[in-house]
Amino acid sequence: MSKLHVSTTVNGDSVEYLCDPRETLLDCLRDKLNLTGAKEGCGTGDCGACSVTVDGRLVCSCLMLGVEAEGKTIETVEGIADGDVLHPLQKKFIEHAALQCGICTPGILVAAKSLLEKNPNPTEEETRYWLAGNLCRCTGYDKIIRAVMETAEELREAS
Amino acid sequence: MALDDRKSDFTFVGTRPNRPDGLDKVTGRAKFGADAYAPGMLHGAILRSPYAHARIVKIDTSMAEAHKDVKGVVTRADFADVPFKPGLEGEFWNVLENVMAGEKALYDGHAVAAVAATSALAARDALKLIEVEYEVLPHVTDVDKAMAPDAPVIREGAADYSVPQGMHPNVVRYHESGHGDVEAGFAEADLVIEDSFVTEATHQGYIEPHACLGMLGNDGKGELWCTTQGHWIAQKTCAALLGIETSQLRVTASEIGGGFGGKTTVFIEPVALALSRKANRPVKIVMSRSEVFRATGPTASASMDVKIGMKKDGTISAAQGVFRLQGGAFPGAPGDMTAMCAFAPYNLTNVKQIGYDVMANRPKQAAYRAPGAPMGAFAVESVIDELCKKLGLDPIEVRLKNAAHEGTKASYGPTYERIGLVETLEAAKAHPHYSAPLKPGQGRGISCGFWFNHGGETSVSLALSEDGSAQLMVGTPDIGGSRASMALMAAEVLGIPYENIRVTVADTATLGYNDVSHGSRVTYASGLATIKAARHAVEQLCARAAASWGIPADAVKWENGCAVPSGPNAGDFDPRPLADITAHMGATGGPISGHFEATPEGAGVSFGTHIVDAEVDPETGKTSITRYTVIQDAGKAIHPTYVEGQYQGGAAQGIGWALNEEYIYGEDGRLQNSIFLDYRIPVASDLPMIDTVIVEVPNPGHPFGVRGVGETGIVPPLAAIANAVSHAAGVRMKQLPMSPPRILAALKDNG
Amino acid sequence: MVEVHLWSGLRSLTGGQQVVEVEAKTTGELLRELVRVHPQLQGPIDAGVSVAIDGRVIASGLTEPIPEGSEVYLMQRLRGG
Numbered sequence: 001m002s003k004l005h006v007s008t009t010v011n012g013d014s015v016e017y018l019c020d021p022r023e024t025l026l027d028c029l030r031d032k033l034n035l036t037g038a039k040e041g042c043g044t045g046d047c048g049a050c051s052v053t054v055d056g057r058l059v060c061s062c063l064m065l066g067v068e069a070e071g072k073t074i075e076t077v078e079g080i081a082d083g084d085v086l087h088p089l090q091k092k093f094i095e096h097a098a099l100q101c102g103i104c105t106p107g108i109l110v111a112a113k114s115l116l117e118k119n120p121n122p123t124e125e126e127t128r129y130w131l132a133g134n135l136c137r138c139t140g141y142d143k144i145i146r147a148v149m150e151t152a153e154e155l156r157e158a159s
Numbered sequence: 160m161a162l163d164d165r166k167s168d169f170t171f172v173g174t175r176p177n178r179p180d181g182l183d184k185v186t187g188r189a190k191f192g193a194d195a196y197a198p199g200m201l202h203g204a205i206l207r208s209p210y211a212h213a214r215i216v217k218i219d220t221s222m223a224e225a226h227k228d229v230k231g232v233v234t235r236a237d238f239a240d241v242p243f244k245p246g247l248e249g250e251f252w253n254v255l256e257n258v259m260a261g262e263k264a265l266y267d268g269h270a271v272a273a274v275a276a277t278s279a280l281a282a283r284d285a286l287k288l289i290e291v292e293y294e295v296l297p298h299v300t301d302v303d304k305a306m307a308p309d310a311p312v313i314r315e316g317a318a319d320y321s322v323p324q325g326m327h328p329n330v331v332r333y334h335e336s337g338h339g340d341v342e343a344g345f346a347e348a349d350l351v352i353e354d355s356f357v358t359e360a361t362h363q364g365y366i367e368p369h370a371c372l373g374m375l376g377n378d379g380k381g382e383l384w385c386t387t388q389g390h391w392i393a394q395k396t397c398a399a400l401l402g403i404e405t406s407q408l409r410v411t412a413s414e415i416g417g418g419f420g421g422k423t424t425v426f427i428e429p430v431a432l433a434l435s436r437k438a439n440r441p442v443k444i445v446m447s448r449s450e451v452f453r454a455t456g457p458t459a460s461a462s463m464d465v466k467i468g469m470k471k472d473g474t475i476s477a478a479q480g481v482f483r484l485q486g487g488a489f490p491g492a493p494g495d496m497t498a499m500c501a502f503a504p505y506n507l508t509n510v511k512q513i514g515y516d517v518m519a520n521r522p523k524q525a526a527y528r529a530p531g532a533p534m535g536a537f538a539v540e541s542v543i544d545e546l547c548k549k550l551g552l553d554p555i556e557v558r559l560k561n562a563a564h565e566g567t568k569a570s571y572g573p574t575y576e577r578i579g580l581v582e583t584l585e586a587a588k589a590h591p592h593y594s595a596p597l598k599p600g601q602g603r604g605i606s607c608g609f610w611f612n613h614g615g616e617t618s619v620s621l622a623l624s625e626d627g628s629a630q631l632m633v634g635t636p637d638i639g640g641s642r643a644s645m646a647l648m649a650a651e652v653l654g655i656p657y658e659n660i661r662v663t664v665a666d667t668a669t670l671g672y673n674d675v676s677h678g679s680r681v682t683y684a685s686g687l688a689t690i691k692a693a694r695h696a697v698e699q700l701c702a703r704a705a706a707s708w709g710i711p712a713d714a715v716k717w718e719n720g721c722a723v724p725s726g727p728n729a730g731d732f733d734p735r736p737l738a739d740i741t742a743h744m745g746a747t748g749g750p751i752s753g754h755f756e757a758t759p760e761g762a763g764v765s766f767g768t769h770i771v772d773a774e775v776d777p778e779t780g781k782t783s784i785t786r787y788t789v790i791q792d793a794g795k796a797i798h799p800t801y802v803e804g805q806y807q808g809g810a811a812q813g814i815g816w817a818l819n820e821e822y823i824y825g826e827d828g829r830l831q832n833s834i835f836l837d838y839r840i841p842v843a844s845d846l847p848m849i850d851t852v853i854v855e856v857p858n859p860g861h862p863f864g865v866r867g868v869g870e871t872g873i874v875p876p877l878a879a880i881a882n883a884v885s886h887a888a889g890v891r892m893k894q895l896p897m898s899p900p901r902i903l904a905a906l907k908d909n910g
Numbered sequence: 911m912v913e914v915h916l917w918s919g920l921r922s923l924t925g926g927q928q929v930v931e932v933e934a935k936t937t938g939e940l941l942r943e944l945v946r947v948h949p950q951l952q953g954p955i956d957a958g959v960s961v962a963i964d965g966r967v968i969a970s971g972l973t974e975p976i977p978e979g980s981e982v983y984l985m986q987r988l989r990g991g
Contacts, residue, residue: 020280027279036194037187039416041366042448046835049366075186078726086185094181097800098806100639102417103367104192125844132844135835137364137417138639140811141843156844305987320953321919335919495986508961511918531991572915572983573962611988616971678988860966 008069010035011079019066026050027064029076037077037106040133048134050055051107052076058114060133062084077106080113089113089151100138108134112148120156171650175800176657178643184414192287192370192413193445195383199277201230201432202374205427206289207648208264208271209518211298211828212311215264215271215291220821223274223288228281228291231437232289234272235259238400238433238473251399253489257523258400258429261545264293265313266520267486267829268453270426275434275442291636296587298520298828302485305519312653313518327844332516336481336508336571344477344509348468352545356538357894358877359821360460360485363527364812364840367416368446369455373431375401376439381408385428387419388636391673393425400429412636415676418580419812420526423454423675436691452833457822459484459492461534461885465501469546473557477509478502482535484821485517488523492516496611500874501535502570504766505561505582505608512569520828526677529610529870532596533816533877535893540606540878545867545891554605554882557766561609579792579856580607580766586852592788601774601785602758604882607831608769608874612762612867613678618671619688621649621696621753625745627738629696631689632665634673636682639808639869640801644682645689647797648863652693655721655737679867682797683762683858688755690862696753703747703800704735754806761860767791769810769875772881777906778900782818782884788850794858794866796906802868807849809860809872815841815882816873821896911938915983923950937961938972940982955989958987 003018010033017032024158029035029052038061041047052061053075057156080087089112092098100104108131115122115130122130128141129149136144166723183189220232238255245257260269272289276282297311304310305327310329321333345351349356370865381403387393388408398405415422435442446455461484466478480501486492494514502510514531547554562584563569565577585591587605597603620632631649635641641660650657676682701715704722708715712730715722721734744751772786789806796802819839823831831837859862885891890905911931921928925948932943940961944951961968962983968974969988976982 011618020278022280031196031279034188034196039191040193040368040445041368041416042837044448044834047366047448077185081186085774086182090185093185094177097175097178097640097804099181099184100419101365101367101415101802102180102189103365103414105184106187109185126844128846132842134285135366135398135840135842137366137419137812137840138808140807140841140849141846142807142849143800143804145843146847319957320923320950321957323922333919336917493989496989526989529922569965572917572985573967574965574981576965611967613988758969758971760971760974761966762969764967786922 003065006067006070008074011076021065021067023060025064025066025069027071029061035076035078039103039106041103046109049104050109051110051134052107053110053114058071058111071080077110080109087113088154089148092147092151096143096147098139098143104134104136108136108144116152116155120152122152132141164643165822169651171647172795172797172863173659173731173800174647174798176643178640179646179712180637180642184267186663187413190440191416192366192590195372195384195413196342197372197374197441200441200443201277201438202282203269203273203275203431204286205430206272206286208260208269210264210293210295211267211300212296213264213293214296215260215262216294217292218272219290220272221589222754223285226285226288228276229274229285230277230440231434232272233433233437235261237437247399251396254380254396254424255400257489258426266522268450268456268522270430272429275438280854296454298338298883300518300519300521300824302460302483304860305389305485305517306483311680313520317490329518330515331490333515334495336496336498337511338568339478339509341479341509345468347476349467349471350546350549351468352542353464353466354542354893356463356465356541358461358534359895360455360457360521361816361820362452362838363419363421364698365417365419365421367450368448369444370425371428371431371443372443373435374441375426375432375436377436379403379407380433383408383410383428383432384413385410386413386415386422387730388415388422388638388665388677389673391634391672392423394426396425397429397432401432409666409668413665414659415636415638417689418638419517419528419675420530420543420677423526423677426455431478437707439650447833449791449833454522456523458527458530459486459524461497462718463534463538465538465542467546469550471550472851473560475505475507475553476562478507479511480539481513481534483515483517484531485519485521487521488518489523490516490518492524493652496531497535499571500532500609504563504607504640505570506563506567507570508588510748511793512570513526526811528873532608532610534873535814536606536874537606537877537881541881544604544882555584555593558607560895569776571572576859577766577856578766579854583766583768583790583792586790586854587770588788590770590788590852592770592786597772598867601772602883602886602889603770603772604814604886605770606875606879608767608871610765610874612683613680614679614684614762615674616672616758617684617688618673618756619672619685619692621648621692623696623741623751625741627741628653628659629655631660632670633662633685633689634665634670635666635676635685636664638676639804641681641685643801644686648689649684649693652690652697652718653737665741673762679765679869683865683867686797686865687759687861688757691755692753694753695755696751697750700737700740703740705746708732763858763860765792765866767871767875769879771879771883773880773887775884775888775902780903782846782897782902783813787847788852789867789872790854791871792854792856792866793868795839795855795864797865798855799853803851803852805868806851806872810849810876811841811846813873813876814880817877817895817897819896819898912982914940917984920951920954924948934976936972936976937968937974940976948970948975960985960987
C-alpha cells in the first residue's frame, strides 16, 4: 500500500511524515516523529494513555488516523512545559506523588490541562468525570484528583 | 568504628521529597518498554490459537516466509532445537510451553507461531499467511468442572507428590495444614456457619502492555530491553529457552508501566530473541491489549468452602477452609498460599485449611499482589461478618478478641514475632470513619488481611564521586517510586542530602543477581542492601579519616555526614565531611564504593484492616463506594506518600475485583471481554478519596524496621466490600464480582 | 536435636508423623537430615519449601543457623506478586 504525505504542527513545530493510511496518529507521533510520550495502553480509546489535543480538542490519538492530522495543530505531553519551566500540573504531580509507575501520567496531564483550560474551577466530581477516560491502575486516583484540584486553585489565585 | 545496627530516630527517612525520576515521568521523557528503537529493527507479531484446547496437527509457514516483507518465522521447533541444553525441565519447560505451544494449544490466545517483518503492519498481515491445522479437543475453564471425573485432561502427569490418589489429573498440587481438632472446636461453638464462595479470575491490568526489543546473534550473544519486574529472571529464562549462556544475554529493564505480579515472567521476550536470531536483526514486539488479556497471567479463579464456629462472646472455637484455585493450563495456582493466609490474622486453637492447584484451559496464571490471599480473605471474613451479625457482636471487637499477636501460633504453623494486627484494629476502632453516621441505604464493612512478604536475592552497589555525591545501583525495577525510598535510606546512612544521590536501576551486566520486584520486597530487601552498602562505604570513609589523623580506624565514627573521633580519648580533630574525604580518595587508597549481596530472610509478615461504606441502588443493583479507609502496618514508612500510594492502589484494585472485574469465558472456551471497554477497571468517577492510616510496628528483620507494603492492601477489600453490601442491602454476596446483575438477582431472591 | 514441625499434608510421607526430630545446626542440614530420615520428603523439598525459625520465615536460605531449642516449622515455599 503506498504511503501518504502529511504536513501538520506538533507542539508548535511544523512536521511532515509519510504514513500508511491504516496507521494511527499515535503510531505516527511515536514511530515517525519520535514523540514517545503518548503511550498505547489499549488501542481502543478506553485507557486515555495516548491523549493529545488536536486543534484544542482532547482526543485519543489511537482512535485517529495519522492522515487525519493534515493541517491540524497537535499538542502532546512533550509540549506541556514551557521550555525548562514545568507546567504547574507537572510540578504538582511530582509533589503529590500523583504517579507511581508513570505510564498513564502523560495522558492524564494532557487531559487535566485540557480540563483546566475549559473549566478553571472544577468540582471534585467534575474532575473525576473529566478524567474518567484516563485509566490509572496504580494510584486509586486519590492523589491525581488532589493534584489537579490544587493546581486549579493555585492557577485561579495567580490569575 | 561504631555503627548501631538498629535505628529509630531519622533525619531523612520519613520525609516526603520529590521522586528522583519525577521530571522524566511528567514530561514524557521516561522510556518504557515500547519506547525503544534500534537501527534495522524489525517488528514481531504472534499468531494465537482461536481454540481453548486443540491438537496442533500441522503449521505451514511457507507462504509467510516467502513474503518479501517477512524476515523470519518461528514456531516451537525454533526453541526445542537448541544447540545445547536440550530437554528443559520444571518451570522452564512450563514457561516455554506457555511462550510457544508445543503439541497442543492449551487456551484461547496461546501462541503458536510468530513472524518478524519490516513494519508492524506487515507483521500483522503476515500472520494471515500462516496456516495452522487444528484438531479441536474438549475443553474446560471452570475450576469445579475441571476437578470433576469426566473433565477433559489438560496434561497427564503434571501432578506432583502431594496430590492424593484418585484425584483428577487436572489437580496438580494439594496442601493441607492446621492444628488442633476442628471437630471438637465446632462442637464447642454456639453458632457454626458454613458457606461456599466463588471468585472469578481478574487481570493485574497494568496500563503498559508487554513490550520488548531483542537482538540475538549467531554467536550466542544478545541484548534485550523489556518491561519487566525482574530482568535477571528474564535473562535466566530467555537464556534457558534459547539455549544460550545466561551471562551472554544482557537485559536492561525499561521503565515499567505497572506490573502487580504480572511482569514476573516472560512471554514475548524469548520470541523476539528467537526471531532476531533467525533474521539477524533486532526485533521489537509489543502486545496489544487483547493479547495481554488473552495470553498473560490473570490471577487464579477460586471456589471455596469455609466453616467457622463462634462462641456467644465472639471467640472463634474452630475454623476450616477448602480452597480450590484454577491457574490455567499449567501448575502454579497458589492454592497453598490461599490456605496458609486465610486464617492467619487469628489466634485459633483449632484450624484446618486445604488448598488445591487445578489446571483448566485458560492462560497460565501469574502472581497478582499477594497472590492467593484476597480470595481466601473474601470467604473467611464474609463468614466472620455473618457470625458477628447473627450473634449481635461488633465486628472490630470480635476481630480484636481473636487477633493474632506476638506469641500466637499462626494458622500456618510457627509462632508470630512482633506483628501489628492489633494496632491496625485499634486504629480502625478509633478512626472517625468507624463511628461516622451512615445514610439510609448505606452499609459499613470491615475486614482484616494478611500477607507474608518476601526477601529474595539482592545486590546493591554504591559508588562515591569526588565531589561527594553518590551513585546507587539497585537491581529491582522501580514500579512505584522506590528510587526515592532507596535514596532516602542511603542519605540517612551517608548523611548527605537526598538530592545528592542518583539511583539507577542497573542492567544485568553491571550488578549481581537480583530477584524480581515482587513479594513487597523492594523497600525491604533492596532497602536493607542499600543501607548495608552505604555502611560499607562509611567504614572506608572512616578508615581514610583515621589514616589522615594517624589514629586507629575503630577510633573514628560517622556522624551527620562527617568522620569524627569516636570519643575524647581518640584525639582532637575537626570533623571531616564526606566530600572532603572523597575529594582526595584517588590519592588515599582509590575509589570508595560500598556493596552488599545477600538473600535477606527477615521480611516480616504484614497485616491491614480496611473500613468501607457502600451504597447499593436497589433499582439497578449498582454499588457505589462512598467512603474508604485503609489501615496497615508499614513497620517504618520510608517515604510515607508512596506508602499511602500503595495502600490506595491496593484498595482500588480490590474495589475493581469486588465490583466489576472478571474473566468471562463463552461456551466455546474463548475469552469474551478482552478489551478495557468490556473488562472494566475502576475509573476516576467510580471511586471516592481513599483515606489511609500508616501504623508503624517495626520489623525486627530490617535495620530501619521496614515491612513491605505493596501487597497486603489488596487482601481486605473483597470481603470488606461484600460485608458493606450485606449491611447496605441485606444480601450476602458469595460470588465475585458483585456486579449489578448479580446484586439484582440476589435482591430479587431476597424478596 | 531439632524438632521439625511439618504441615499436616506431609504426614502421608512420614508414616503419620507430623513432628520429626533431626540433628541440624543450619537450615540446609535440616533439609538434608529430613530426607535422610524420611526419603519421601525429597518430593516436597524439591518442589520448594521455606523454614520458619522462631516465627521468622526463611524463604530459601540453606545457611541460616538454627539455635538450640528454637521452634522450627517446615512450610511451603512462599511466592510473591
